[in-house]
Amino acid sequence: MSMMIDRRSLLTAGGAAALVPWLPAWAQPISPGLPTVSGADIHLKIAHQMLTVDGKTSHAIGINGTIPGPLVRLKEGTKARIHVANALQGEDSSIHWHGLILPFHMDGVPGISFPGIAPGKSFTYEFPVRQSGTYWYHSHSGLQEQMGHYGPLIIDPADADPVAYDREHVILLSDHSALHPHVIFKKLKQMGGYFNYNKQTLAGLLAGEDQALKDRVAWGAMRMDPTDISDVTGSTYTYLINGLGPADNWTGLFRAGERVRLRIINASAMTTFNVRIPGLTMEVVQADGLNVRPVRVGEFQIAVAETYDVVVTPSDEAYSLIAESSDRSGLARATLAPRAGMTAAVPPLRPRPLATMQDMGMGGMDHGAMGHGGETMKHSMRDMRAAPTVKDTPTVQSISPMPVDRTGDPGQGLEGEPDVLSYQDLVALDRNPDTRTPSRQLQIHLTGNMERYMWAFDGVKMNEVKAPIPFTEGERVRVTLVNDTMMTHPIHLHGHFFELVTGKGDHAPRKHTVNVQPGGKATFDLTADAPGDWAFHCHLLYHMHAGMMQVVTVRPAGEAA
Numbered sequence: 001m002s003m004m005i006d007r008r009s010l011l012t013a014g015g016a017a018a019l020v021p022w023l024p025a026w027a028q029p030i031s032p033g034l035p036t037v038s039g040a041d042i043h044l045k046i047a048h049q050m051l052t053v054d055g056k057t058s059h060a061i062g063i064n065g066t067i068p069g070p071l072v073r074l075k076e077g078t079k080a081r082i083h084v085a086n087a088l089q090g091e092d093s094s095i096h097w098h099g100l101i102l103p104f105h106m107d108g109v110p111g112i113s114f115p116g117i118a119p120g121k122s123f124t125y126e127f128p129v130r131q132s133g134t135y136w137y138h139s140h141s142g143l144q145e146q147m148g149h150y151g152p153l154i155i156d157p158a159d160a161d162p163v164a165y166d167r168e169h170v171i172l173l174s175d176h177s178a179l180h181p182h183v184i185f186k187k188l189k190q191m192g193g194y195f196n197y198n199k200q201t202l203a204g205l206l207a208g209e210d211q212a213l214k215d216r217v218a219w220g221a222m223r224m225d226p227t228d229i230s231d232v233t234g235s236t237y238t239y240l241i242n243g244l245g246p247a248d249n250w251t252g253l254f255r256a257g258e259r260v261r262l263r264i265i266n267a268s269a270m271t272t273f274n275v276r277i278p279g280l281t282m283e284v285v286q287a288d289g290l291n292v293r294p295v296r297v298g299e300f301q302i303a304v305a306e307t308y309d310v311v312v313t314p315s316d317e318a319y320s321l322i323a324e325s326s327d328r329s330g331l332a333r334a335t336l337a338p339r340a341g342m343t344a345a346v347p348p349l350r351p352r353p354l355a356t357m358q359d360m361g362m363g364g365m366d367h368g369a370m371g372h373g374g375e376t377m378k379h380s381m382r383d384m385r386a387a388p389t390v391k392d393t394p395t396v397q398s399i400s401p402m403p404v405d406r407t408g409d410p411g412q413g414l415e416g417e418p419d420v421l422s423y424q425d426l427v428a429l430d431r432n433p434d435t436r437t438p439s440r441q442l443q444i445h446l447t448g449n450m451e452r453y454m455w456a457f458d459g460v461k462m463n464e465v466k467a468p469i470p471f472t473e474g475e476r477v478r479v480t481l482v483n484d485t486m487m488t489h490p491i492h493l494h495g496h497f498f499e500l501v502t503g504k505g506d507h508a509p510r511k512h513t514v515n516v517q518p519g520g521k522a523t524f525d526l527t528a529d530a531p532g533d534w535a536f537h538c539h540l541l542y543h544m545h546a547g548m549m550q551v552v553t554v555r556p557a558g559e560a561a
Contacts, residue, residue: 034152034170034242035066038073040081044095046117046139047087051148051176053238054245058178060148061088061139067243068172068267069137069151076132077158085122092116092141095125096494097153098305099135099289099512102127104532107494109140112533112551116141132157133289134263134307136172143181145541146269148243150174154263155289162429163285165261165311169252173275173302173323173332175237175268176245185542188231188453229353229412231453231487231542232270234330239271239323246333249343256316256338261285263309266302269541272326272488272515274301274414275308277319277336278347282310284421288511290497291429298419301326301411303490303515305539318342326412326488328352353413390445390484391459395547397449400484406520407502412488423522424502426509432499434527435506438478442469446516446538446548448485453546455485455538461547468551469536471528480523483516489543490515493552494534498524513539528554 051060063069086093096108106127110116117123132155139149244250254260276299283294286309318337410420448455492513499508501523516522537549
């Protein structure tokens with residue numbers, strides 16, 4: 001017999017603390033402000049609403065009246081039945097269950113796996129729950145995700161959880177702007193660096209904080225800006241934790257000495273976060289919903305759409321959880337504390353990073369041999385012979401001449417920080433389910449034109465694609481993603497997990513999203529075991545909207561795509 005608990009009644013600190021000893025770990029009070037839905041039939045309603053962040057109110061889209069939407073809690077081995085009603089006026093909507101293994105027609109991508117949910121209509125998602133871990137859900141319609149249409153999804157394991165913990169909190173990171181997302185996109189199309197207020201200055205030059213003059217001249221000759229780390233920045237974004245801004249200060253309680261599990265989800269539209277808790281070491285125990293061998297870190301970078309579970313053991317004091325945007329233009333902040341009302345110091349923003357030669361795909365070259373005004377580099381980056389699969393179109397601004405595997409890098413701006421996680425630190429807890437050697441290889445270039453704000457795979461935008469990327473059901477393929485741009489790209493494949501090729505053999509880390517560093521590459525092995533049509537895209541929302549998306553089709557042998 002299962003015990004049904006209304007977590008809305010557990011949101012007050014006193015009531016929650018009183019009930020903790022009587023609840024199993026999975027049912028203990030979590031994340032004040034995040035109502036939970038579970039059970040045999042779950043009902044979600046998508047509707048317009050207002051959102052107040054740090055005292056300022058703007059228009060948004062919520063689910064069941066909240067932003068983020070309610071925590072959907074499922075159990076491995078059961079069947080999910082989720083009824084979704086679209087109460088938006090004059091606008092289709094959808095929900096994609098990010099990272100879930102399910103039949104393709106339940107994946108929730110309009111135009112690929114189903115028609116979408118028309119205004120005033122409902123759709124029932126039904127699928128077997130075949131996994132456990134930390135995931136999330138969001139709209140795949142237009143730019144609704146930017147407006148608040150997202151929420152956390154936790155699946156409890158059918159058997160004993162290998163992660164030992166006493167309490168858990170969901171930490172859902174996002175970015176919010178009072179500007180309508182279509183306005184943001186229009187400004188990016190007008191000027192790729194519109195929101196970049198961190199450009200180099202004369203004062204920075206004189207103080208030795210920015211590039212030397214000769215380097216500025218070289219970068220200028222290539223029409224590239226080393227300060228352009230993020231397309232959309234803290235100039236318009238407020239960074240949220242569980243729907244609350246830094247001044248609102250979401251707080252999660254604990255008892256001193258407890259093992260506290262933090263389920264950290266990056267549900268932002270465009271922001272890569274660097275996460276740390278000053279004074280606490282984090283033990284990473286799960287990545288993208290799958291368990292990994294515990295690894296102790298002081299900080300980690302989490303790309304859009306990734307999830308990391310960490311365990312911390314705090315003392316009887318308050319701690320600030322800091323999620324700093326990778327361009328250092330702002331941060332999300334929360335507090336972990338043994339008692340309500342406690343706070344901890346919030347560190348100042350660290351100096352903003354500058355893109356390097358390696359970020360331009362010069363990883364294996366002599367960075368001093370730039371020629372006159374950077375002309376040597378400029379020409380080599382435009383040499384299409386270096387990447388024969390890439391079409392020479394306006395979408396292709398540059399080709400990385402010597403990209404290198406950057407899965408061992410901590411992420412832009414974190415190179416000098418201590419104890420930072422990299423993909424090469426991750427080792428799967430369980431042996432990989434498929435250890436066959438791939439039968440073929442596929443290389444895909446991530447291309448873009450920042451000046452025109454155009455993004456694509458192999459120079460071909462989604463609306464220009466003639467045919468999907470074909471896979472035969474059951475085949476094993478090694479895929480290498482080559483980033484020919486100066487931006488990071490979190491690449492997500494729907495309906496599948498893949499194994500990162502990082503030298504971990506049959507315990508390679510399995511993920512559904514991989515962040516490809518600028519000018520670098522990342523390789524994964526994929527077993528195409530899910531028949532159907534699946535979205536494959538950059539999870540930076542405006543990159544996907546601008547064309548960096550294609551369809552992967554998986555068909556039985558001999559069946560045409």
